[in-house]
Amino acid sequence: MSAGVDEARIRSLTPSVLGILVRRGADFAAAEDALQEALVEAVRVWPADPPRDPKGWLVTVAWRRFLDAARADAARRRREDLADEEPPPGPAPAADDTLNLYFLCAHPSLTPSSAVALTLRAVGGLTTRQIAQAYLVPEATMAQRISRAKRTVSGVRFDRHGDVATVLRVLYLVFNEGYSGDVDLAAEAIRLTRQLASSIDHPEVSGLLALMLLHHARRAARTAPDGSLVPLAEQDRTRWDTGAIAEGVHILQAALARDRLGEFQAQAAVAALHADAPTAEETDWVQIVEWYDELLLLTDSPVIGLNRAVAVGEADGPRAGLAALAALDDSLPRYDAVAAYLHERDGDLTAAARLYAVAAGKAHDLAERDHLTRQAARLHTLLRG
CATH class of the missing domain: 1.10.287 (Helix Hairpins)
Known part of the structure; x- marks a missing residue:
């Protein structure tokens, strides 16, 4: 966006403006397209002529864009009556549908990747290009994904809340992507979660x-x-x-x-x-094991089981950690890396070096693969010495 426009301010208004358009009767997909056009216009106009009421300005311009598109649509006669309902200029309504938008964008009918993309676009206010760069896919691919997602949720009404747990999983997926392209997705996930916390x-x-x-x-x-x-x-x-x-x-x-x-x-x-x-040595591993026990009761997640095995190895010794690990499925991602670490702690450098190499061969993330390869090489050097 232009240096003369407060990007954070514009993006913070995006969900509430979109919610107003949908509540007035705009189809979700058409409302989102209209809002994107209004945002482009804001970038062009605001530096020289900033509005007194930015939210009201966006609502007015986006609604007019929606009406223009509705009149040109094949369903024009059905939608044209909306033109008579255009409200007079003035402050935007106080009602905020931000929370409904979070639920809508994390609708269970969407795949996780589509829910993430739609959340970043409709709630986060990111452009399709920014989202595509962040996920390292062509812009056309991301545009198709977002369009399909918008079509999927267009018939969903704003009359009841969705599942908070689903929204949180989507936001955590965004957070775990970290940083890529010109968008810091971890920081964006924190911003969106703060916004959600203010709504519920x-x-x-x-x-x-x-x-x-x-x-x-x-x-x-x-x-x-x-x-x-x-x-x-x-x-x-x-x-x-x-x-x-x-x-x-x-x-x-x-x-x-x-x-x-x-x-x-x-x-x-x-x-x-x-x-x-204060230091790694002063970590309260006994309490951490207790929290992992709570997590297993809540989720029964094999990933939590792996993390718990590491914690047990620190709290009660590597052999206790290996015993906890043995109860898990050895095909789990990172199983070999955890086994390697615990075998090294137990003094079995030969087994640890072999397992680090196995884990490196299975790692999908380049940085993780390099780290595991270096660990294996380090132990091989020690064994040769």
Whole structure:
């Protein structure tokens, strides 16, 4: 966007403006197209002539764009009556359908990838080009994905709330993409989760926001200058964002006090225990195992089982960790990497080197593959020496 336009301000208005258009009777897909045209017009006009009421300006311009398109549509006669209902210029209505949009964009009829794309476009206000760059796909491919998603949800009404858990899973998918192209998806996920938290009072929304903040706080220390991964135990903790950690812990404590424990609150509690330790050696692994036990009761997730095996290995020794690992399916992603780490802790460098190499061959992420390959090479050097 133009340097003369406050991009964050425009994007924060996107969901409420879109909600107003839909509530007035616009089809979701047509309303979203009209809003995108209004945003383009805002970038062109606002630097020289900023509106007194930005939200009202966007509503007015987008509604006119929608009416223009409706009149030209094949269903023109049915929609033309809407022209008589155009409201006079003035402040935008106070009603905010942001929460409904979150639910709509995470509708169960959508695939996870479509839900993510539609959330970033309709709620986040990102352009199709930005989303395509972030996910490393051609813009035409992303445009088709978004168009299909809009068609899928166009008949869904704003008359009841959807599933909060589904919305949170979509936002967590966005967060885990990190940074790519010119969009910081982790920061965008945090912004959208903050916005969601302001629209709904739910401890799991707070739990997810706390988890994101606590993970994001370690971001600067997570990679070396050459781009290689730095494991948590080896990170320079002075590079962690103490402000984000303090905010995350505060939000988490308030959520936990409500005694409605959920998956994201429990994950955030684990992250908070890591953040609270001045050094890796001072990590409270016993408490972390207890939180992983809670998580297994909540989710029965094999990934949580893997993480718990690592924590058990730290709390009770590597052999206890290997025993916990043996109870899991050895075809799980990262199983070999966890086994390698625990065997190394137990002093079996030969098995550890072999397993690190196996894990590297299975890794899909290039940085993770390089890290595991270096671990295997390091142990081979030790064994030869």
